[in-house]
Amino acid sequence: MLKSKKGTEIIADLPWFIAFVFILGITSSVFYVVIFQRISEAAEIQEDVEELILASRFYSSENCFAYEDEAGKVHDKTIDLSKFNQEQMIKCFPKSNVAYAFSLSLEIPGFDIDPIRTFNWVGTYATKEIIEIVKVMDGNKEIPSTDLRIKIKNVK
Amino acid sequence: MKKRGRLVLVAIISLLLGAATFMYPYIAKASETGTLSLKAATARDIVLLIDIICSQSVDNELIYDIDLSKFIIEISQNKVKINDKSYVSKIGESIQGLDPIAFEYSYVCDQDLKFVLDGPEKLIFKKTDSKITITS
Numbered sequence: 001m002l003k004s005k006k007g008t009e010i011i012a013d014l015p016w017f018i019a020f021v022f023i024l025g026i027t028s029s030v031f032y033v034v035i036f037q038r039i040s041e042a043a044e045i046q047e048d049v050e051e052l053i054l055a056s057r058f059y060s061s062e063n064c065f066a067y068e069d070e071a072g073k074v075h076d077k078t079i080d081l082s083k084f085n086q087e088q089m090i091k092c093f094p095k096s097n098v099a100y101a102f103s104l105s106l107e108i109p110g111f112d113i114d115p116i117r118t119f120n121w122v123g124t125y126a127t128k129e130i131i132e133i134v135k136v137m138d139g140n141k142e143i144p145s146t147d148l149r150i151k152i153k154n155v156k
Numbered sequence: 157m158k159k160r161g162r163l164v165l166v167a168i169i170s171l172l173l174g175a176a177t178f179m180y181p182y183i184a185k186a187s188e189t190g191t192l193s194l195k196a197a198t199a200r201d202i203v204l205l206i207d208i209i210c211s212q213s214v215d216n217e218l219i220y221d222i223d224l225s226k227f228i229i230e231i232s233q234n235k236v237k238i239n240d241k242s243y244v245s246k247i248g249e250s251i252q253g254l255d256p257i258a259f260e261y262s263y264v265c266d267q268d269l270k271f272v273l274d275g276p277e278k279l280i281f282k283k284t285d286s287k288i289t290i291t292s
Binding site: 005015016019020023024027049050053054057060061062063064066068074076089092093094095096097098099 | 162172265266
């Protein structure tokens with residue numbers, strides 16, 4: 001009976017070869033993780049900075065919910081009630097790969113206003129909530145100071 | 157013959173592990189102080205500046221005074237991408253080539269921004285009559 005000597009040798013070395021590939025893979029993975037982790041840490045944005053900058057658009061920008069008068073002046077921290085809807089949110093906060101999602105709600109006695117959310121908001125849980133005291137314009141009628149609740153969550 | 161082959165494999169594994177251990181501090185240091193960190197930090201800085209200028213209703217101008225002459229900066233589709241000039245080149249208003257370690261980060265803007273900046277020494281973000289421009 002002929003035995004394949006070479007075939008037997010290959011089978012005998014196979015565990016070593018597998019060990020070699022395994023160690024090579026682990027080493028490469030560790031390299032990758034160490035390098036890119038250090039780079040990410042070096043370039044980390046301080047907590048609160050990015051989400052607060054993003055949140056400020058809701059009550060500062062005329063393309064979001066800020067009230068713009070007939071003269072074209074945009075009033076900071078004054079919400080135009082007619083704009084406070086999901087359609088305006090789509091224009092205000094277009095789809096992107098941004099790390100934060102927002103949910104906004106206005107609490108006005110006598111008004112039943114549904115919360116509005118950015119495209120990437122899922123569920124109800126939020127990691128943070130900020131409350132801005134804003135004025136609200138319902139047409140030409142000014143509603144005195146009310147709370148604009150902005151819920152924030154990190155979606156990355 | 158079998159034993160010699162096995163010894164060679166063990167030697168290779170040992171050499172590899174030794175080289176890896178020796179090189180770790182050098183690679184980590186190079187990544188921290190080199191262009192990789194600058195790319196990552198620049199991408200995030202530019203994104204924050206775009207977020208700020210997009211969220212404000214008043215005309216304003218912001219200057220980012222950092223030498224980025226080693227990079228080509230691509231701003232489009234709500235993303236900032238920093239490419240190394242040694243891998244890519246600017247042809248007209250588009251980019252040719254691929255940087256395997258380009259950094260990108262997303263911003264939010266209600267305007268559709270599209271800019272390609274080749275080796276800028278500084279960046280000027282301007283909002284005039286609600287229109288945003290980014291120049292060098």
